[in-house]
Amino acid sequence: DTEVTQTPKHLVMGMTNKKSLKCEQHMGHRAMYWYKQKAKKPPELMFVYSYEKLSINESVPSRFSPECPNSSLLNLHLHALQPEDSALYLCASSQDPAGVLWTQYFGPGTRLLVL
């Protein structure tokens, strides 16, 4: 089973709202990722968690706040977003990040629209 699940599939929010995106995997992977993908562009890395600790933050604005409650779950808390934050948000996971060979498996994504 190489499934990464994400909820919700679609989200519409106003600029003053607070919402959260959720990601879950049960493959025993110890690295999890958030990406942002705009239309006709490749995914852009936002955050990396290794062993439930934030290891990479690609200079993402503080209105995006990641959280990794346990090794299977990854959240992205959203607050005071801007319309330009509208995009497809992809979660991914991979095996032990210290290993030599690993692949990132992507979830289906949450399509976010900020009004």
Add this chain to the structure above:
Amino acid sequence: EDKVVQSPLSLVVHEGDTVTLNCSYEVTNFRSLLWYKQEKKAPTFLFMLTSSGIEKKSGRLSSILDKKELFSILNITATQTGDSAIYLCAVVEYGNKLVFGAGTILRVKS
């Protein structure tokens, strides 16, 4: 600055044609190169390449890496309309960073 360049940016072929997609890279701390297929939603993993000259195959798809010349190719033989998608090349760096190319948009006409 690390970069991954894919070519062509887009391609239109007829069913049954063979296509070759290219990916060149300049990154520090190279670990591996990944190919993904993206249709309407999330990228779907195709291949991971770590060693030069060893071809990976899956049905009509195959891929190979040249670490000396810093490129990889993805071949699709006997293309079908279901192969229409964006094909993404990504290079894995140490520190778990994935650097994506811009993708190649492939359209297969029936």
